[in-house]
Amino acid sequence: MYIVQIASECAPVIKAGGLGDVVYGLSRELEIRGNTVELILPKYDCMRYDHIWGLHDAYRDLWVPWYGGAIHCSVYCGWVHGRLCFFIEPHSPDNFFNRGCYYGCDDDNMRFAFFSKAALEFLQKSNKRPDVIHCHDWQTGLVPVMLFENYKYEMGNQRVCYTIHNFKHQGMGGTEVLWATGLNNPSYYFQYDRLRDNFNPFALNFMKGGIVYSNAVTTVSPHHAWEARFTPIGYGLGHTLHVYQDKFTGVLNGIDHDFWNPEIDRYIPHHYTQEDLEGKAKNKKALRERLLLRDVDKPLIAFIGRLDDQKGVHLVHHAIYYALQRDAQFVLLGSATEPGINAHFQHEKRVLNDNPDVHLELGFNEELSHLIYAGADMIVVPSNYEPCGLTQMIGLKYGTVPIVRGVGGLVNTVFDRDYDEKYLPEERNGYVFYDTDPYALESAMDRAIGLWYQYPEEFRKLVTQGMSYDYSWNHPGKDYLEIYERIRHK
Numbered sequence: 001m002y003i004v005q006i007a008s009e010c011a012p013v014i015k016a017g018g019l020g021d022v023v024y025g026l027s028r029e030l031e032i033r034g035n036t037v038e039l040i041l042p043k044y045d046c047m048r049y050d051h052i053w054g055l056h057d058a059y060r061d062l063w064v065p066w067y068g069g070a071i072h073c074s075v076y077c078g079w080v081h082g083r084l085c086f087f088i089e090p091h092s093p094d095n096f097f098n099r100g101c102y103y104g105c106d107d108d109n110m111r112f113a114f115f116s117k118a119a120l121e122f123l124q125k126s127n128k129r130p131d132v133i134h135c136h137d138w139q140t141g142l143v144p145v146m147l148f149e150n151y152k153y154e155m156g157n158q159r160v161c162y163t164i165h166n167f168k169h170q171g172m173g174g175t176e177v178l179w180a181t182g183l184n185n186p187s188y189y190f191q192y193d194r195l196r197d198n199f200n201p202f203a204l205n206f207m208k209g210g211i212v213y214s215n216a217v218t219t220v221s222p223h224h225a226w227e228a229r230f231t232p233i234g235y236g237l238g239h240t241l242h243v244y245q246d247k248f249t250g251v252l253n254g255i256d257h258d259f260w261n262p263e264i265d266r267y268i269p270h271h272y273t274q275e276d277l278e279g280k281a282k283n284k285k286a287l288r289e290r291l292l293l294r295d296v297d298k299p300l301i302a303f304i305g306r307l308d309d310q311k312g313v314h315l316v317h318h319a320i321y322y323a324l325q326r327d328a329q330f331v332l333l334g335s336a337t338e339p340g341i342n343a344h345f346q347h348e349k350r351v352l353n354d355n356p357d358v359h360l361e362l363g364f365n366e367e368l369s370h371l372i373y374a375g376a377d378m379i380v381v382p383s384n385y386e387p388c389g390l391t392q393m394i395g396l397k398y399g400t401v402p403i404v405r406g407v408g409g410l411v412n413t414v415f416d417r418d419y420d421e422k423y424l425p426e427e428r429n430g431y432v433f434y435d436t437d438p439y440a441l442e443s444a445m446d447r448a449i450g451l452w453y454q455y456p457e458e459f460r461k462l463v464t465q466g467m468s469y470d471y472s473w474n475h476p477g478k479d480y481l482e483i484y485e486r487i488r489h490k
């Protein structure tokens with residue numbers, strides 16, 4: 001099968017969070033299974049060019065219609081760790097992708113509406129006719145809309161799978177989006193069964209467009225698929241998902257075992273396996289040395305993630321102090337885009353600066369994240385909501401016991417050592433709490449830290465049980481191929 005992924009991220013070259021990991025990992029798995037996969041991405045000025053091999057111009061004069069005229073683009077092509085990627089570079093005073101950031105601009109909706117249009121124009125002009133186009137999140141929600149409304153006759157019978165990684169960000173716009181992209185016709189698109197937002201009658205909703213126009217819609221775990229339909233976590237799209245329930249499913253993400261694997265990880269100094277954990281202890285020492293933490297007989301707890309309301313920042317904050325209170329060490333690696341949250345953690349960093357048992361690293365650091373997964377004993381994921389969550393799955397692979405809140409994909413991947421009712425004790429792999437108050441988090445951390453101190457052999461058993469879980473792309477890769485096959489033959 002010939003599959004084209006259109007996305008705003010692909011790890012490690014463009015990664016703001018889990019979306020990048022998924023786009024890369026899924027593409028690799030699909031190729032291993034014998035399919036042809038190509039990726040179309042924006043050419044951001046700030047992406048990691050050191051991860052692209054053989055970058056060259058592949059298509060020089062792509063003119064993308066935009067408002068009444070057209071924007072001249074160059075398309076570059078190169079390999080990102082073996083995946084063939086096309087990067088679109090527009091030349092216009094808008095400077096869409098030369099802003100030193102991936103997201104966070106006032107005109108993000110126009111930047112990605114343009115990217116979606118350019119991706120389709122590139123497919124059409126370069127005579128690429130994939131069997132399936134796979135789009136991700138709000139940034140590419142307009143792809144199926146434009147494909148069906150404007151490109152169908154030139155392009156043929158492409159099928160679209162649309163994956164939602166985060167319902168909170170849906171992409172909104174007004175009539176300017178329609179005029180710019182050539183969709184025009186506001187009275188048509190401003191209908192509730194097309195793009196009109198379910199709650200703001202003056203807005204078009206990109207993600208809703210993606211749901212309405214795609215042949216299959218997925219989110220990134222089965223439990224989150226349920227939450228999105230039946231709880232406020234669908235951020236107003238529950239009704240739309242209900243209408244299109246026949247094409248909506250949850251497919252649990254995987255992690256790429258070529259990249260996230262303590263046996264071969266290129267960023268950690270000591271490799272280790274489930275059978276021989278000596279290397280993990282050495283990585284803990286290396287991590288302490290690197291972050292200037294003292295080397296004492298204490299458990300080390302980590303948090304890695306975007307510092308965003310979604311991630312339960314009030315509980316992240318509490319976890320730091322509770323770990324210290326319970327004689328554990330804490331390492332945080334996180335970046336905040338929201339100024340208030342950033343200021344808060346900057347302040348905490350200053351307050352805790354001289355404490356030899358805690359380190360807060362504020363920023364994005366891929367290499368350091370690997371060492372933290374490898375060196376920590378436990379990882380906390382106290383999210384308010386979590387469509388899938390990759391950090392707990394990576395933690396499990398690295399023998400780092402997850403302590404998670406029971407929401408979204410965390411429910412599908414972590415099974416409480418003491419209380420899980422579905423899994424046998426020898427199949428359980430972490431700790432789960434449910435409420436959002438500090439006491440709930442404390443109860444789970446307490447049990448984990450208690451086990452580490454009082455029953456080290458039991459803790460070790462829990463570590464190896466977690467490591468034996470296979471959350472690779474093997475199963476989800478198969479699931480996505482089944483979805484592609486189904487929509488191809490409909």
Ligand SMILES: Nc1ncnc2c1ncn2[C@@H]1O[C@H](COP(=O)(O)OP(=O)(O)O[C@H]2O[C@H](CO)[C@@H](O)[C@H](O)[C@H]2O)[C@@H](O)[C@H]1O
Binds near residue numbers: 165304305366390391
């Ligand atoms: N400061 C930092 N430095 C280095 N690395 C960092 C980092 N902050 C985060 N990362 C890395 O980025 C990834 C984050 O994964 P998450 O599952 O938390 O994704 P996120 O919430 O961004 O995305 C959304 O999409 C993903 C993918 O579908 C869903 O799993 C998730 O629930 C949903 O919210 C991990 O690989 C992590 O190691």
